Amino acid sequence: MKEMAMARGAKTLVETCAGIEHGENVIVVVDYSMMGIGQVIASMAYALGAKTDLIVASPREFDGQEPSDPVAAALSNCDVFFTAVDRSLTHTNSVADALRQGARGIGLTHFTEEMLISGGIDADFRGLAPRAKEVTSAIENASVIHLTTPAGTNLTMSSKGRLGNAYTCLVVPGEFCPVPNVEANVAPLEGTSEGVIVVDGSIPYEGIGLIREPITIKVSNGMLGEITGGFQAKQLAEALEQQDDPKAYNLAELGIGLNPQCKFIGVMLEDQGVYGTVHIGTGTNITLGGNIKARSHYDLIMKKPTLVVDGRRIITSGELCI
Numbered sequence: 001m002k003e004m005a006m007a008r009g010a011k012t013l014v015e016t017c018a019g020i021e022h023g024e025n026v027i028v029v030v031d032y033s034m035m036g037i038g039q040v041i042a043s044m045a046y047a048l049g050a051k052t053d054l055i056v057a058s059p060r061e062f063d064g065q066e067p068s069d070p071v072a073a074a075l076s077n078c079d080v081f082f083t084a085v086d087r088s089l090t091h092t093n094s095v096a097d098a099l100r101q102g103a104r105g106i107g108l109t110h111f112t113e114e115m116l117i118s119g120g121i122d123a124d125f126r127g128l129a130p131r132a133k134e135v136t137s138a139i140e141n142a143s144v145i146h147l148t149t150p151a152g153t154n155l156t157m158s159s160k161g162r163l164g165n166a167y168t169c170l171v172v173p174g175e176f177c178p179v180p181n182v183e184a185n186v187a188p189l190e191g192t193s194e195g196v197i198v199v200d201g202s203i204p205y206e207g208i209g210l211i212r213e214p215i216t217i218k219v220s221n222g223m224l225g226e227i228t229g230g231f232q233a234k235q236l237a238e239a240l241e242q243q244d245d246p247k248a249y250n251l252a253e254l255g256i257g258l259n260p261q262c263k264f265i266g267v268m269l270e271d272q273g274v275y276g277t278v279h280i281g282t283g284t285n286i287t288l289g290g291n292i293k294a295r296s297h298y299d300l301i302m303k304k305p306t307l308v309v310d311g312r313r314i315i316t317s318g319e320l321c322i
Contacts, residue, residue, distance in 0.1 A: 002113065002117075003036075003040055005116075005117045006036075006037070006040045006113055006116040006117055007040060007044065008116075008117070009115070009116030009117060009121045010040045010041045010043075010044040010116060011044055012121055012125075013041055013044070013082070013106060013108075013121075013179060014041065014044045014045045014048060014050075015048070016125060016126070016169075016170070017106055017125065017169050017170060017171065017177070017179055018080050018082075018104055018106055018171060019104070019170075019171070019172075020045050020048050020050050020080055021048070021049075021050070022048060022049030022050070023049060023050070023051065024050045024051065024079040024080055025050070025051050025077070025078045025079045025080070026042075026045045026050040026051065026052045026053070026078060026079065026080045026081070026082075027052075027053050027055060027074050027075060027078040027080070027081040027082070028041050028042045028045070028052065028053070028054045028055065028081070028082045028084065029055050029057050029067070029071060029074070029075070029081065029082065029083050029084070029085060029089070030054065030055070030056055030057065030084045030085060031056065031057050031058075031059060031060075031084075031085045031086050031087070032056065032059070033086050034084045034085065034086065034108075034111065035056070036113055037084045037108065037111055037112075037113060037116060038054050038056075038082075038084050039054065040116065041082055041084065042054040045080075050080070053074070055070075055071060055074055057071050057085060059086075059087075060085075060087045061087070062087060062242075062243070062295065062296055063087050063088035063091075063109070063205060063296050063297060063298070064088060064090075064091045064092060064283065064284050064294065064295060064296045064297045065087060065092070065295070066092050066093060066094055067089060067092065067094055071094070072094040072097070075094050075095065075097070075098040075103065076094070076097055076098050076101055076103075078098070078103055079102075079103060079104065080103065080104045080105070080106075081098060081103055081104075081105050081106070082105075082106045082108060083095070083105070083106070083107050083108060083109065084108040084109075084111055085108075085109060086109070086110060087109075088107070088109040088110075088268075088297065089107070089109070090107045090109060090176070090178065090287065090297070091283070091284035091285075091286065091287050091293075091297040092287075093286075093293070095176060095287065096286060096287050099174050099175065099176055099287075100174070102173040102174055103173070103174075104171040104172065104173055104174075104175060104176075105171065105175070105176035105177070106171065106176075106177060106178075106179055107176060107177065107178035107179070107269070108178070108179065108269070109178065109268055109269060110204065110267050110268045110269065111267075111269065112267060115180070115267065115269070115270060119180065119261060119262065119263065119265075119270055120179075120180025120181070120182075120259050120261045120262040120263075120269070120270050120273050121179070121180045121261075122261050123169075123180055123182065123259050123260065123261040123262075125168060125169040125170055125180075125182065126170065128168065128169075128182050128258060128259065129166070129168040129170060131258060131320075132166040132167065132168050132182055132183065132184050132258050133166045133168070133184075134322060135166075135184035135256055135258065135314065135320070135322065136164035136165065136166040136184040136185070136186070137164065138184075138309055138312070138314050138322060139159060139164050139184060139185075139186045139254065139256070139307075139309055139314065140159055140162060140163050140164035140186050141159060141160060141161060141162060141163070142158065142159045142160065142186075142309045142310050143158055143160050143310055144156060144158060144309075144310055144311075145157050145158065145159060145188070145254065145307070145308075145309050145310075146307070146308045146309075147254070147278060147305055147306070147307050148305070148306045149198060149200070149278075149302045149303065149304060149305050149306070150303075150304055150317070151198040151199075151200040151214050151302065151303070152196065152198035152214070152216070153195075153196065153197050153198045153302055153305070154195045154196055155193060155194070155195035155196065155197055155219060155280075156192075156193070156194050156195055157188035157189070157192050157193040157194070157222075157251070157254065158188060158189045158192040159186045159187070159188050159189065159254070160189060161189070162186055162187055162188070162189065162289050162290075163186075163289055164184060164185060164186040164289075165184070165185050165186065165288055165289065166184055167181055167182060167183045167184070167185065168182060169181070169182055176287070178268075178269050178272070179269065180259055180261070180262060180269060180270065180273055181257070181259065181262070181268075181269045181270075181272045181273035182257070182258040182259040182262075182273050183255050183256055183257050183258055183259075183272060183273060184255070184256045184258065185253050185254060185255035185256070185281075185288060186253070186254055186288070186289070187252060187253055187285040187288040187289045187290035188222070188251060188252075188253075188254060188290075189222075190222050190250065190290065190291060190292060191221050191222040192222055193219050193221075193222045193223075193251040194219060194220060194221070195219050196216060196217065196218055196219065197216070197217040197219060197224075197280055197300060197302070198214050198215070198216050198217075198302070199211055199214060199215040199216075199217070199300045199301065199302060200214045200302055200303050201264065201271065201274075201277055201279075201301035201302050201303045202264055202266060202271040202301040203215070203232070203236060203298065203299070203300055203301070204266055204267055204268035204271050204272075204299070204301075205239070205268065205298045205299070206235060206236075206239040206298075207235065208232050208235050208236060208239075209266035210264055210265075210266045210271075211232060212230070212232060213229055213230035213231075213232060213233075214229060215227065215228075215229040215230075215232055215233040215236060215300075216228045216229055216233070217300070219251060222250065222251050223249045223250060223251065224240070224249040224250075224251060224282060225249075227240075236298075239296075239298070240282070240296075240298075243283075243294070243295045243296050244295075245283075245294050245295040245296075247283060247284075247292050247293070247294035247295070248282065248283045248294045248295055248296050249282065249283075250282065250283055250284075250285065250292045250294060251280060251281075251282065252281040252282055252283055252284060252285035252288065252290060252292060252294075252297060253279070253280065253281025253282075253285055253288055253297075253299070254278065254279075254280060254281075255272065255278065255279045255280075255281060255299070256277070256278055256307070256314075256315070257272055257273045257274045257275055257276065257277040257278070257279070257301075258273070258275055259273035259274070259275060260275045262274045262275065268299065271301055272299055272301060274301070275318075276304070276305075276315065276318035276319060276320070277301055277302060277303055277305065277318065278301075278302050278305040278307065278315070279299040279300060279301040279302065280299070280300045280302075281297055281298070281299050281300075282294075282296070282297065282298045282299075282300070283295070283296045283297040283298065284296070284297040285297075303318065304317045304318040305317075305318060
């Protein structure tokens with residue numbers, strides 16, 4: 001019976017988000033923990049007349065780790081791919097290569113069966129797309145971006161010369177989008193970020209989840225530095241240290257959540273999309289327009305931000321001004 005409820009969300013994914021057409025080659029990559037989700041999506045794609053393959057990938061150790069060679073080869077030879085996996089494939093060379101070859105990609109990292117039934121998946125993605133594109137235009141190619149929050153975040157950065165990315169949950173050839181995370185984002189210029197981040201929303205990675213005690217992170221020369229707070233701060237510090245990669249500390253992304261149907265539940269793609277939040281990404285940014293390929297990409301989500309871009313107020317206390 002649960003599969004029937006999940007089918008409605010799967011229909012949105014294959015018809016609205018991916019726009020699958022009869023005869024297209026579709027790959028659904030899953031790991032062992034997400035077989036049920038993969039099967040529902042694959043069945044819906046097959047029902048549309050697509051040539052559909054369901055691939056169970058080997059477990060990987062961390063988000064952003066490259067998949068096996070057979071999975072990478074499959075991604076590079078399809079029209080549409082879905083990645084319903086526990087460890088993110090989003091910021092990998094394999095996904096970037098597939099997009100360069102014209103594939104359309106939908107990311108479903110940490111997705112749950114409940115997320116196919118209700119929540120952010122219920123949003124009017126076509127109706128939200130113009131807003132996402134407008135906000136993206138406002139944060140790209142900016143000399144000075146200033147982010148503050150009531151919790152204590154005070155951060156500046158530059159996106160001069162960088163194009164932004166509008167995640168509308170609607171993809172065309174060469175595009176990848178996580179669903180249901182409607183957002184606008186940009187990769188700040190490496191080395192330009194300065195100040196302090198106070199995370200009070202969510203870090204939906206490595207078992208951290210919804211923030212119980214704010215996490216304070218110093219930022220200098222575009223790199224994360226000292227991390228202080230309670231137990232969750234220790235979890236984040238240990239997760240970054242275990243990467244054994246200095247690039248994991250790169251301040252990689254500024255993102256703005258724009259989906260009014262998303263709620264904080266401790267799952268990445270739902271939390272990131274919460275309307276009026278801001279997240280800072282760490283580590284890899286090559287799929288966002290930057291130059292860094294690290295061993296990981298984590299997102300640090302903050303509530304009620306105020307964002308000023310080249311003197312123009314874009315968000316005030318979590319409410320869009322444009």
